[in-house]
Amino acid sequence: MVHVLGVQLPDYQYARFALTAFYGIGHKTAHRLCARLQIHDKCKVRSLTPHQITELAAFLSSPSTSIPIPRFPLATPSYKPPPASTPLAVLKEETKKLSQRAWADPLRNIKIESEARRVVKDNIAHQRMIGSYVGKRHAMGLPVRGQNTQNNARTAKKLNRVDRRG
Amino acid sequence: MLALSVRQRVACQLFASTSSSPLVQTRSYATQPKKGQIVKQASQGFKGKKDTFSGQMEPAKKDKKMMAFQPLPVSQLSHPLFESDRPDTLNLQSFHPEMLTRVVESQALKFPHNDNDPFRIFGLPRNILVEFRLLSKPCSVIRSVTIDAINKLDAASEKNSKESRVVFTGPRGCGKSFLLLQALQYCNARDWLVLYIPRATNLVNSTTAHTYDMRTRTYLQPIFAYQTLQRFLKVNAPRLEQLRTQTEIEIERCPPVPPGTPLVELMNIGFKDQCHAPTVLDAVLAEIGKQTTFPVLLAVDDFQALYCKSHYRDQHFSAIKSYHLSMPRLLLEYASGKKSFARGAVFGALSMSNTTFPLPLELREALSLEYDRSYGPYVKRQRELVNYAHGLERLAVPGSLSVPEAASVFEVWMKDRAVPSKPNDELFLAKYSEASGNAGAFVWKGLLSSMSA
Numbered sequence: 001m002v003h004v005l006g007v008q009l010p011d012y013q014y015a016r017f018a019l020t021a022f023y024g025i026g027h028k029t030a031h032r033l034c035a036r037l038q039i040h041d042k043c044k045v046r047s048l049t050p051h052q053i054t055e056l057a058a059f060l061s062s063p064s065t066s067i068p069i070p071r072f073p074l075a076t077p078s079y080k081p082p083p084a085s086t087p088l089a090v091l092k093e094e095t096k097k098l099s100q101r102a103w104a105d106p107l108r109n110i111k112i113e114s115e116a117r118r119v120v121k122d123n124i125a126h127q128r129m130i131g132s133y134v135g136k137r138h139a140m141g142l143p144v145r146g147q148n149t150q151n152n153a154r155t156a157k158k159l160n161r162v163d164r165r166g
Numbered sequence: 167m168l169a170l171s172v173r174q175r176v177a178c179q180l181f182a183s184t185s186s187s188p189l190v191q192t193r194s195y196a197t198q199p200k201k202g203q204i205v206k207q208a209s210q211g212f213k214g215k216k217d218t219f220s221g222q223m224e225p226a227k228k229d230k231k232m233m234a235f236q237p238l239p240v241s242q243l244s245h246p247l248f249e250s251d252r253p254d255t256l257n258l259q260s261f262h263p264e265m266l267t268r269v270v271e272s273q274a275l276k277f278p279h280n281d282n283d284p285f286r287i288f289g290l291p292r293n294i295l296v297e298f299r300l301l302s303k304p305c306s307v308i309r310s311v312t313i314d315a316i317n318k319l320d321a322a323s324e325k326n327s328k329e330s331r332v333v334f335t336g337p338r339g340c341g342k343s344f345l346l347l348q349a350l351q352y353c354n355a356r357d358w359l360v361l362y363i364p365r366a367t368n369l370v371n372s373t374t375a376h377t378y379d380m381r382t383r384t385y386l387q388p389i390f391a392y393q394t395l396q397r398f399l400k401v402n403a404p405r406l407e408q409l410r411t412q413t414e415i416e417i418e419r420c421p422p423v424p425p426g427t428p429l430v431e432l433m434n435i436g437f438k439d440q441c442h443a444p445t446v447l448d449a450v451l452a453e454i455g456k457q458t459t460f461p462v463l464l465a466v467d468d469f470q471a472l473y474c475k476s477h478y479r480d481q482h483f484s485a486i487k488s489y490h491l492s493m494p495r496l497l498l499e500y501a502s503g504k505k506s507f508a509r510g511a512v513f514g515a516l517s518m519s520n521t522t523f524p525l526p527l528e529l530r531e532a533l534s535l536e537y538d539r540s541y542g543p544y545v546k547r548q549r550e551l552v553n554y555a556h557g558l559e560r561l562a563v564p565g566s567l568s569v570p571e572a573a574s575v576f577e578v579w580m581k582d583r584a585v586p587s588k589p590n591d592e593l594f595l596a597k598y599s600e601a602s603g604n605a606g607a608f609v610w611k612g613l614l615s616s617m618s619a
Contacts, residue, residue, distance in 0.1 A: 035479035041372040069481045074490050075383035077504070077550050082381060084416040084445055091380040102482065 002045050004057050005113065011046035018045050022060070024116035032107055033059075036069070063110050070099035121163060128162050138162055256581050258305055261348075263355045266308065266316050272570035274578045276305040277351055284354050284401050288362040291343050291467050291517075297609070302582050306344050307574045311563050315349050315513075318561070322511035323358070323461040328503040328557075330511035333469055335533055336563035339606020342515040345563055346465050349513055353463040358510070359402050359454055361394070366468040367523055369493045370476035376491065378480075379444075381418070385478065386492045392443035394493070395436050395450070405460050406430055412456050415449045417442055429453060444492045451496070455507040462510035464500055469514030471523040472498055473551050489550055502554040514558075528552045533560045566603025575605065579613050586616060 002009045009018040016039070019030035034041070036059070037052055048056075059066050072095060075081070082091075111119055128135035137144040143156040159165070258276040259265065265275070277285065285304065289295075298304040315332075322330035334342040354360050368374065369390065376385040399406060406429050415423040415432065420442065423432055429450060436446030454462055466472070472494045478486040488494040499505040500512050516525060528547050530537060532555035567575065573594065580589040587593060597612030 031479070032483050035483050036481045038377055038481070040375055041477065043375065047375075071482060072378055072380075072480075073383050074487075075495075077489060077553055079383060081383070084381065084418045085422065086381060088380075095380045095383075105482070 002048065002053060004053065005060055007113075009045045011044065013045055014041070015039050015043045015045050015048060016041055022112045024110060024112035029107070029110055036107060059107075060112060063112075064108050066108060068102045068105060068108075070096075070102050073098035117165070124162060124164055135162075138164065256302055256305070256578065258303065258578075261306075261351055261355075263316075263352050266313065266352065268310075268313055270308050271310055271313065272307065272568065272574050274305050274307045274574045276303045277347075278355070279304075282401050282403065284350055284360055284362055285347070287397050287400050289364045290347075291364050293606075294343055294347065300582075300584070300614075301578070305578060306348055307567075307571050307578075308348070309341070309345075309564075309567070309571050311341075311561070312345060312348050315345055315561065316352055319349060319353060319356075319463070319511060323356075323509055325509070327455075327462065327464070327500065327507040327510040327512050330559075331501055331503060331557060332511065332513050332559045332561050333533055334513070334515040334563050335535060335560050336516075336518075337565045337604070338518040339604045339610075340563045340565050341567075341605045342563050343467050343517070344605075346467055346513060346515040350463065350465050353461075354401070357405065357460060359405055359460045359462045360465065361398050361451075361463070362465045362467075363394075363497065364467050366466050366494070366497070367471040367517075367520060369491065369497075370471050370474065370478070370488050370523070372477040372479075376478055376486075379492075382492065384490050384492050384495055385480075385486060386441075386444045388440045388443050390493050391447045392436065392440045395433055395443055395447050398450075399430065399433050403430075406433070409454065409457055409459065411449075411453050413453075415453075417445050417449070423449075448496065451500075452505070455505065458508045460509075462507040464497070464507075464510070464512045466497055466501070466512075466514045468517045468520060468523065469501075470516050470525045470529055471520070472501070473526045473529045473555065474523045487550070489554065498554045501558065503557055526551065529555050529558075532556060532558050535560070567598075567605050567608065568603075569598070572598050572603060572605075572608060575609065576613070579609065585613055 001011060005022075007021050009015075009021060016027075016030050016034045019025050019033055020027060025033070033039075033056070034043075037055055039048065039052060124135070124138050126135075128139060134144050137156075138160050139162050141157055141160045142149060143153050144160065147153060147156070256276070258274055261275040261277050285298075290298065315334075318330065318332060334345055336342055350360055350362050363369070369387070374387050374390045376387055378384075379386045409429040411423060411425050411427045411429065411432060413425055415427075417423065417435060418441075420435060423435070432453070433446060433450060436443040436450075454460075472488055474488065476486050476488050476491060476494070478491065480486050489498055496505075500507075501514065517523075518525065525535070527541055527545065528551040531541075531547070532552070576585075576589070576594050576597075579585055585593070593616075597608060597616065601607035601612050
């Protein structure tokens with residue numbers, strides 16, 4: 001079992017699916033996260049290296065302050081790589097020179113766990129504060145989006161409140 | 167007493183564990199609970215599970231209990247109907263390279279079984295693996311196209327592999343993968359160095375680790391390279407032990423390998439650390455490309471997958487092209503002639519049944535394959551893929567078996583007791599006509615799916 005930011009990721013699950021255990025991460029975000037961390041689709045959580053887990057935890061703890069990754073240069077069909085004895089510093093320098101600036105990364109704007117729940121709470125609190133219909137319905141514990149209340153409405157009656165759990 | 171038919175064998179295999187013997191009688195549901203193990207049984211009636219959030223009760227799921235039927239444990243299955251060892255009724259000659267002439271056309275020959283069997287070590291395409299599990303012995307029928315392929319291999323053994331880059335084409339189920347296996351066995355028996363990739367889709371479908379490398383500017387696949395190196399050494403060990411490096415080889419964070427080092431020692435560097443495996447594999451193939459002692463066969467099934475878009479994504483979520491992945495790039499370089507073996511050939515087999523990686527336009531045009539749709543000049547062709555597909559030679563596998571070839575196939579399955587009804591000429595001709603002679607349809611949809619009494 002791997003624990004990342006308080007969430008348990010079972011070993012036997014694919015990493016791409018296990019990441020959806022975080023509140024605020026769905027399948028699309030999980031796919032993008034795996035691509036960012038160079039985790040292939042069929043990688044299980046038990047196959048993740050400690051470096052990948054550390055990177056994942058570091059990224060998820062603060063997505064907005066993560067370092068933007070440049071677009072690395074890719075070999076053309078006629079590219080001949082330099083010999084293997086080339087020093088790493090030289091390779092890093094060349095890669096940096098040829099890397100292109102990264103475009104806007106949608107992953108930097110994601111909010112997970114407590115931040116995501118706070119956003120939902122704040123939105124409902126705002127609706128209540130301005131005295132809107134939506135806010136009143138949340139306060140009464142009734143459906144908000146125009147559903148029938150003569151019958152059904154069980155979920156709204158169970159879950160809707162001003163300090164609704166996200 | 168009749169032994170189990172093929173369909174019953176298939177049903178048993180669904181419950182069998184994965185082992186090397188053809189029929190293993192293991193059924194987990196037959197085992198009794200161990201001593202001291204408490205088996206909890208769900209109580210009858212409505213009993214709810216408390217929902218902590220709302221306080222409402224939910225009905226519990228009822229456990230299934232097998233009251234009337236308790237299967238026998240495996241040790242009590244002593245009836246001859248369950249016997250797994252059957253007498254050998256398939257008396258076939260062995261697949262020997264000297265025998266392969268026009269005389270043995272339409273005859274079924276069994277593949278030899280030895281310690282360094284390339285099938286067992288490299289693996290097989292999925293449909294052929296299932297077929298070989300059903301048959302009592304892996305075998306195949308020698309067709310006229312087999313002799314053509316073998317003649318090409320004999321000619322290629324003296325030439326550079328740049329001049330012998332052949333792709334087997336044909337409709338679905340015509341026998342391209344089988345033909346590639348026959349070529350592989352022939353080369354292995356003739357003392358060639360063989361490298362076989364049974365499922366090239368596994369290189370591009372994001373099932374193996376990938377990592378960006380600054381030096382090669384590609385995404386390395388270290389685990390796949392490591393496994394390929396291991397399998398290559400295991401199959402070709404006696405030949406590789408005779409070869410030595412001809413130039414100095416540099417490997418990252420390792421001292422350079424001097425010329426004259428045995429190739430096996432070079433490969434051991436790749437085994438010690440997986441991250442060196444891609445560089446070592448590249449170097450090994452370059453070295454065996456220079457030597458002229460043994461010809462080399464590079465055989466790739468699902469060849470079209472190398473020319474398709476991969477399922478990998480880079481850090482910015484753009485799709486990674488296949489030639490930016492280390493293993494497909496290596497195979498594409500040998501297939502296009504950018505790298506070559508001094509003696510040998512590159513053989514590929516298309517897979518027309520794979521819808522995830524269909525035949526791309528660039529490869530279709532390079533092989534001059536007909537298509538019912540016409541692609542005009544305004545459809546974009548990727549320049550790099552056109553480059554990689556340039557110079558490939560096509561070997562068309564006939565879409566239908568000839569009657570003698572189909573008769574041999576029928577005889578093999580008949581002797582293996584796969585045909586449920588009485589095997590006679592009428593059944594044979596009926597199934598042959600229904601399949602229009604297509605080998606895959608004849609076996610799977612004709613013989614094995616037959617419900618006639």
